[in-house]
Amino acid sequence: xxxxxxxxxxxxxxxxxxxxxxxxxxxxxxxxxxxxxxxxxxxxxxxxxxxxxxxxxxxxxxxxxxxxxxxxxxxxxxxxxxxxxxxxxxxxxxxxxxxxxxxxxxxxxxxxxxxxxxxxxxxxxxxxxxxxxxxxxxxxxxxxxxxxxxxxxxxxxxxxxxxxxxxxxxxxxxxxxxxxxxxxxxxxxxxxxxxxxxxxxxxxxxxxxxxxxxxxxxxxxxxxxxxxxxxxxxxxxxxxxxxxxxxxxxxxxxxxxxxxxxxxxxxxxxxxxxxxxxxxxxxxxxxxxxxxxxxxxxxxxxxxxxxxxxxxxxxxxxxxxxxxxxxxxxxxxxxxxxxxxxxxxxxxxxxxxxxxxxxxxxxxxxxxxxxxxxxxxxxxxxxxxxxxxxxxxxxxxxxxxxxxxxxxxxxxxxxxxxxxxxxxxxxxxxxxxxxxxxxxxxxxxxxxxxxxxxxxxxxxxxxxxxxxxxxxxxxxxxxxxxxxxxxxxxxxxxxxxxxxxxxxxxxxxxxxxxxxxxxxxxxxxxxxxxxxxxxxxxxxxxxxxxxxxxxxxxxxxxxxxxxxxxxxxxxxxxxxxxxxxxxxxxxxxxxxxxxxxxxxxxxxxxxxxxxxxxxxxxxxxxxxxxxxxxxxxxxxxxxxxxxxxxxxxxxxxxxxxxxxxxxxxxxxxxxxxxxxxxxxxxxxxxxxxxxxxxxxxxxxxxxxxxxxxxxxxxxxxxxxxxxxxxxxxxxxxxxxxxxxxxxxxxxxxxxxxxxxxxxxxxxxxxxxxxxxxxxxxxxxxxxxxxxxxx
Amino acid sequence: xxxxxxxxxxxxxxxxxxxxxxxxxxxxxxxxxxxxxxxxxxxxxxxxxxxxxxxxxxxxxxxxxxxxxxxxxxxxxxxxxxxxxxxxxxxxxxxxxxxxxxxxxxxxxxxxxxxxxxxxxxxxxxxxxxxxxxxxxxxxxxxxxxxxxxxx
Numbered sequence: 007x008x009x010x011x012x013x014x015x016x017x018x019x020x021x022x023x024x025x026x027x028x029x030x031x032x033x034x035x036x037x038x039x040x041x042x043x044x045x046x047x048x049x050x051x052x053x054x055x056x057x058x059x060x061x062x063x064x065x066x067x068x069x070x071x072x073x074x075x076x077x078x079x080x081x082x083x084x085x086x087x088x089x090x091x092x093x094x095x096x097x098x099x100x101x102x103x104x105x106x107x108x109x110x111x112x113x114x115x116x117x118x119x120x121x122x123x124x125x126x127x128x129x130x131x132x133x134x135x136x137x138x139x140x141x142x143x144x145x146x147x148x149x150x151x152x153x154x155x156x157x158x159x160x161x162x163x164x165x166x167x168x169x170x171x172x173x174x175x176x177x178x179x180x181x182x183x184x185x186x187x188x189x190x191x192x193x194x195x196x197x198x199x200x201x202x203x204x205x206x207x208x209x210x211x212x213x214x215x216x217x218x219x220x221x222x223x224x225x226x227x228x229x230x231x232x233x234x235x236x237x238x239x240x241x242x243x244x245x246x247x248x249x250x251x252x253x254x255x256x257x258x259x260x261x262x263x264x265x266x267x268x269x270x271x272x273x274x275x276x277x278x279x280x281x282x283x284x285x286x287x288x289x290x291x292x293x294x295x296x297x298x299x300x301x302x303x304x305x306x307x308x309x310x311x312x313x314x315x316x317x318x319x320x321x322x323x324x325x326x327x328x329x330x331x332x333x334x335x336x337x338x339x340x341x342x343x344x345x346x347x348x349x350x351x352x353x354x355x356x357x358x359x360x361x362x363x364x365x366x367x368x369x370x371x372x373x374x375x376x377x378x379x380x381x382x383x384x385x386x387x388x389x390x391x392x393x394x395x396x397x398x399x400x401x402x403x404x405x406x407x408x409x410x411x412x413x414x415x416x417x418x419x420x421x422x423x424x425x426x427x428x429x430x431x432x433x434x435x436x437x438x439x440x441x442x443x444x445x446x447x448x449x450x451x452x453x454x455x456x457x458x459x460x461x462x463x464x465x466x467x468x469x470x471x472x473x474x475x476x477x478x479x480x481x482x483x484x485x486x487x488x489x490x491x492x493x494x495x496x497x498x499x500x501x502x503x504x505x506x507x508x509x510x511x512x513x514x515x516x517x518x519x520x521x522x523x524x525x526x527x528x529x530x531x532x533x534x535x536x537x538x539x540x541x542x543x544x545x546x547x548x549x550x551x552x553x554x555x556x557x558x559x560x561x562x563x564x565x566x567x568x569x570x571x572x573x574x575x576x577x578x579x580x581x582x583x584x585x586x587x588x589x590x591x592x593x594x595x596x597x598x599x600x601x602x603x604x605x606x607x608x609x610x611x612x613x614x615x616x617x618x619x620x621x622x623x624x625x626x627x628x629x630x631x632x633x634x635x636x637x638x639x640x641x642x643x644x645x646x647x648x649x650x651x652x653x654x655x656x657x658x659x660x661x662x663x664x665x666x667x668x669x670x671x672x673x674x675x676x677x678x679x680x681x682x683x684x685x686x687x688x689x690x691x692x693x694x695x696x697x698x699x700x701x702x703x704x705x706x707x708x709x710x711x712x713x714x715x716x717x718x719x720x721x722x723x724x725x726x727x728x729x730x731x732x733x734x735x736x737x738x739x740x741x742x743x744x745x746x747x748x749x750x751x752x753x754x755x756x757x758x759x760x761x762x763x764x765x766x767x768x769x770x771x772x773x774x775x776x777x778x779x780x781x782x783x784x785x786x787x788x789x790x791x792x793x794x795x796x
Numbered sequence: 797x798x799x800x801x802x803x804x805x806x807x808x809x810x811x812x813x814x815x816x817x818x819x820x821x822x823x824x825x826x827x828x829x830x831x832x833x834x835x836x837x838x839x840x841x842x843x844x845x846x847x848x849x850x851x852x853x854x855x856x857x858x859x860x861x862x863x864x865x866x867x868x869x870x871x872x873x874x875x876x877x878x879x880x881x882x883x884x885x886x887x888x889x890x891x892x893x894x895x896x897x898x899x900x901x902x903x904x905x906x907x908x909x910x911x912x913x914x915x916x917x918x919x920x921x922x923x924x925x926x927x928x929x930x931x932x933x934x935x936x937x938x939x940x941x942x943x944x945x946x947x948x
Contacts, residue, residue, distance in 0.1 A: 015890065017887065021891075022887055029895055202930065203842060205834075252896035253930055483893035666932065670933030693839070700934075701925060702937075703921050
């Protein structure tokens with residue numbers, strides 16, 4: 007293990023160039039002879055391509071290549087390969103790509119798009135999940151049965167792209183008990199746009215029979231593999247490298263526009279740059295999905311939750327994508343936080359004729375936590391118990407069973423609630439509102455996880471005493487690649503973190519990696535890096551022991567030296583040992599690999615899940631105070647507090663930065679970031695004017711307490727810290743606004759018009775007629791009948 | 797007729813159409829990619845440059861309107877390789893995340909430091925109205941500005 011404490015507020019090595027405007031993101035790259043590309047997109051939500059003629063466009067000046075569906079034979083997806091690169095015959099959403107053009111200038115490429123002749127016969131569209139689940143609804147994928155299944159186990163039928171279920175215990179018996187109150191709540195949330203400041207961008211070239219894709223992504227290996235599938239080439243013919251990424255938040259956790267540029271580069275023989283316009287980003291970003299949720303619980307008057315059932319409908323848009331995976335997460339988010347005597351949950355990813363949705367920081371968790379925590383407050387109110395006391399009584403503790411029957415380790419949430427009490431009680435009480443505004447406060451809890459999975463790392467020890475870390479990790483802004491990873495390697499080798507060189511992601515240089523997301527960078531890439539560094543350390547210590555004539559176990563690596571423990575200044579410098587080792591045995595390097603251990607669930611509990619149990623749970627407790635203006639419906643956040651389970655904080659200052667930023671993104675989601683879809687199937691918010699992200703005047707400084715010591719298999723006891731801060735913001739704000747107004751909050755965002763409607767009692771109770779009354783009637787396949795086969 | 801631009805002290809000519817957004821000339825002709833065309837509608841502030849000392853969104857500035865003016869981009873703010881006061885404070889405070897908004901932030905805050913040396917927290921928040929950040933939640937940028945104001 008490491009001799010040097012890894013905890014420090016290491017500064018970012020990339021900050022100075024970012025502050026000077028020198029950093030070249032993908033959108034800033036410029037290669038000699040580079041062409042500019044643009045994509046022709048459908049302007050109807052559903053239709054049949056009757057005619058497509060690119061020849062008039064091909065004759066225009068400057069046009070070098072045009073590619074269409076004929077150039078991309080493959081299909082890709084998560085769970086099911088349902089997604090072609092270009093619309094083939096059928097249009098399934100407004101904005102779906104039809105053709106791509108490369109030309110000498112962007113203006114020429116755009117002129118060529120306008121010259122492509124395309125005739126589309128409109129077809130009936132299902133724009134909402136209610137439309138899609140109606141009897142006789144038009145099928146978004148009439149041939150859904152024919153798709154290649156990439157993971158067995160999910161139930162599918164018609165517009166239900168994927169269905170995952172959890173059943174543990176006898177829920178019917180729990181609901182039939184004479185001593186319980188049945189509490190039912192319904193919720194609806196809209197989409198959220200990431201608004202990553204760097205749009206999806208790519209520069210592709212075709213060299214020596216291979217594609218080189220330079221792209222703004224979180225998943226270099228995902229891009230490599232999906233591009234190869236779509237283009238029908240071996241994955242080894244695709245190389246992906248990643249410059250600094252200008253914001254991800256999950257947007258770049260999936261394939262985007264890379265294959266267009268790759269195809270155009272091959273067709274033209276020139277490098278091709280393709281950058282989404284902001285409008286394209288607004289209309290076709292892989293949004294956090296809209297969802298409809300119904301929860302029912304059977305709770306005793308003493309506050310025991312004996313049964314819970316829920317139906318969660320997730321809009322995946324025209325293609326399954328991330329939502330198919332995310333059906334898994336309901337078990338761990340909506341099914342999280344609390345001990346449940348029995349539980350049954352169904353999560354359904356539903357096809358609609360709208361832009362596909364995707365991953366966004368704490369995907370699924372944000373709205374399920376909102377729903378769960380509002381439901382929890384409704385339960386507490388019904389049985390006349392203090393909501394905080396109810397939470398303290400029921401939060402998961404050591405040895406408790408989660409929804410899927412996994413056994414949770416250690417008491418974490420309860421001491422975190424205590425920590426929040428201390429934080430709140432030590433703060434000055436807010437001044438009484440004397441302006442007629444309504445005051446509300448709430449404390450909410452949340453459960454998230456670390457998306458473990460395969461990562462690889464190599465550490466090359468250089469003769470000058472520096473080390474080079476080679477991984478497929480990407481720096482998306484969170485700092486993991488420039489702070490925690492070099493800290494881990496440096497602490498293992500006893501060298502300054504500034505002397506650990508971090509290689510930018512290149513699939514030709516580093517081994518497979520799932521990607522940067524799901525809070526996994528410090529954990530998975532960190533574990534692989536730690537293991538690689540430990541191999542280097544072992545080799546160096548062996549050589550040093552010969553040089554110093556001391557046993558390796560008596561040696562320590564610290565302050566750039568390998569020396570005898572307890573005798574500072576003895577021994578040799580790391581550089582001397584590395585130089586000697588290189589001359590004697592050849593250069594020193596180490597490799598490391600990591601993947602999750604796979605915590606067991608209870609047999610038979612889950613069907614259609616990608617992850618049955620969570621290897622590393624992450625918990626969060628949020629508390630906020632709000633003032634609601636009864637005249638305008640405006641909600642002001644007075645203060646905000648976070649207690650976050652981080653395992654061990656390697657860089658507390660960097661984590662604080664992630665929490666402040668994540669909470670503010672959550673405030674946008676809770677209060678004013680709203681995406682709506684018009685009757686034409688198009689997203690109505692096309693830019694910053696209509697999509698309102700938080701500004702400097704909207705935010706408050708978040709008061710933060712990092713909770714350390716919860717068990718984690720992460721390196722040095724770490725957990726992911728950058729993803730989770732957004733988790734319970736929607737929940738905390740909604741509960742506080744409900745407490746301030748005395749109204750039932752069922753929808754987000756809480757825009758002034760929506761709050762005003764509530765205050766004036768003009769908002770009818772939310773009805774979700776497309777969720778069947780009886781839980782089992784919502785399933786396309788009974789939970790137990792067909793487990794593991796289709 | 798060619799446009800005559802002075803960018804970070806260099807005198808340059810451009811034959812671009814006079815209505816071309818200044819940001820495109822800076823980025824595509826001069827390869828000064830510090831200014832980021834994030835929204836192209838003047839909301840986000842990531843393309844902010846100083847034109848005769850005043851911060852302007854270069855996406856909404858037709859090149860002809862900058863003809864003959866003194867243009868300073870984020871690349872021209874660090875003199876002799878040294879970060880200026882606000883850049884140094886943002887670096888010290890670990891304020892930077894993805895970094896895309898910072899070129900514009902630095903331009904706006906450099907102007908604030910020069911023109912409002914006695915700015916308080918509320919002035920800084922108000923001054924950032926035209927600069928959006930999606931990563932940081934702003935507080936550390938505000939703290940860094942206070943730090944920069946205190947280090948004269």
